[in-house]
Amino acid sequence: MALNESHKQYLHLMGVQPWELRNARSDAHPPAVAQAQPGEQSAEERTAAEAHHSSVETVSIPSAVVNSTSAQGPSSDAVAVMDWEPLQDAVTHCRQCELHQSRTQTVFGVGNRQAQWMVVGEAPGADEDRQGEPFVGRAGQLLNNMLYAIGLQRESVYIANILKCRPPNNRDPKSDEVAQCEAYLKRQVALIQPKIILAVGRIAAHNLLKTDTSLAKLRQKTFHYADTETPLVVTYHPAYLLRSPREKRKAWQDLQYAVSVFKKQK
Ligand code: URA
Numbered sequence: 641m642a643l644n645e646s647h648k649q650y651l652h653l654m655g656v657q658p659w660e661l662r663n664a665r666s667d668a669h670p671p672a673v674a675q676a677q678p679g680e681q682s683a684e685e686r687t688a689a690e691a692h693h694s695s696v697e698t699v700s701i702p703s704a705v706v707n708s709t710s711a712q713g714p715s716s717d718a719v720a721v722m723d724w725e726p727l728q729d730a731v732t733h734c735r736q737c738e739l740h741q742s743r744t745q746t747v748f749g750v751g752n753r754q755a756q757w758m759v760v761g762e763a764p765g766a767d768e769d770r771q772g773e774p775f776v777g778r779a780g781q782l783l784n785n786m787l788y789a790i791g792l793q794r795e796s797v798y799i800a801n802i803l804k805c806r807p808p809n810n811r812d813p814k815s816d817e818v819a820q821c822e823a824y825l826k827r828q829v830a831l832i833q834p835k836i837i838l839a840v841g842r843i844a845a846h847n848l849l850k851t852d853t854s855l856a857k858l859r860q861k862t863f864h865y866a867d868t869e870t871p872l873v874v875t876y877h878p879a880y881l882l883r884s885p886r887e888k889r890k891a892w893q894d895l896q897y898a899v900s901v902f903k904k905q906k
Contacts (some may be wrong), residue, residue, distance in 0.1 A: 647892065650789035654782070654881070654888045712736045716823035720830070724753065727827055731804050736820040737864050739805035741874070744769045749800035749828055757792060758834035759783065760825070761877065762843040763803035763813055774799045775878075782878035783840065798832050800825055802847045818847050829865060835905040837865050838898055841877025848872060859894050862901050871905065873898040 642650070651657070676736075713736040714722075722730065731746050747764040750773050767777035775783050784794045803813050803821050816892040829837070839845045842855045849863055849872065865872045875894035876887055 643670035643828055646789070650786075650892050650895070651888075653785035653789045654885075654892070655753055656885065656888050678881055713820075716826075719823035719827050722827055724831060727824065727831070731824050734820075734824075735802065737805075737814075739803065739807060739816045739817055742808045743805040745772045746804045747772055747774050747801060747806070748785050748804060749798060750774055751794070751798035753798065753832055755796060755798040756835040756839045757787075758798040758829065759787070759797055759799045759840060760831055760837060760844050760848060761799070761801045761840050762823065763801050764806040765808075765810055768801075774801050778882060779877065779879035782882060786878060786891065786895060789892070790899050798828070798834065801830055813843060813847070826866065827830065828870070829870065834870060836898060836902045837870055837872040839874045844877075845874040848873075859890070859899050871901050873901055 653880075670796075705823050713734040714730050716787060719727065719730060731748050734746065736741060741828055743764075747768045761775060761783075764774060765777055765779075767780075768774055772833055776852050783799075787794060787797060802818055802825065804824060805817075807817070831859070837848070839848050845858050846852055848865060849858070851858070855876065861874070863874070864870060865871040873894065875898070876884075876891045881891055
C-alpha cells in the first residue's frame, strides 16, 4: 500500500522506518493535515513519560457550596461549579486520598483552555510529579509527536490525567483514588468543552468509559464522555508504544480515526 505524505510523516515522527522511507531525509516538518485543531502503559514506563470558551458559563460559588468543603477537599457538587482558579487551587490542596502523602506536587493539567482536542492519560509519573506537568517524560515526547503527526501542537490541546497525583512506584490507580479525583477532570472537561477527547491507554479508557473491555476492542469506535455529547476515542498509551513499537501503526489508524470523528463535529 502506498503511503501518503502524512502517514510517512507520522511514521518518521514515531520512529518507525518503513521501506518507503529508506534513505529518505530525516528532517521533520508538521504535516498539513487537520489544521483547524484536529495506548497501554506499564507502571515502570509511566516514569519514562489555560481563557475558556465564551460559551462556557461559570458561576460564582454560593457560600453554602464553599462551606461544603471538608478538611480533605471540596465536595464534587462544589467542584462542579468551580471556575479555573478555584479548581486548580482545590486540586493543589486536595488531600482526599492517600496519594497526597507521597506526591511532590499535584499535576493539574496543561494546555489550551479553549482546546478542541483534549487528551486524557492515566496518572503522573516521576517526571510529571517533579515538574508538575502531565506527559513530560519519554512517553510525553512520543505523545507530542503523535499529536504533531495529525497537525496538532502540544500547546493547542489540553492534556490531563485520570489522577492528579502520582501513585507510589507508579502502581495502577486504585478505584477510590479515581473516584475522588473524578470531579476535577469532569469539571475540566465541562470548562473546556472539547470537540473530542482522546483517551490514551487502557487505564484512561477504562475509567473514562466505566468499562473493562480490552483496549483492542475499544479502539476505532466512538464513545461519549460521561453524560456529555463529547465524542471519545481510544488509542494506545505512548509508553506502551515505546515498549511495543510494532503497535505504532495501529495508533496511526486510531489517530486518523479520531481526526475523522473530529471533522464530523460542528
Ligand atoms: N503517563 C500518563 O498517563 N500521564 C502522564 O502525565 C505521564 C505518563
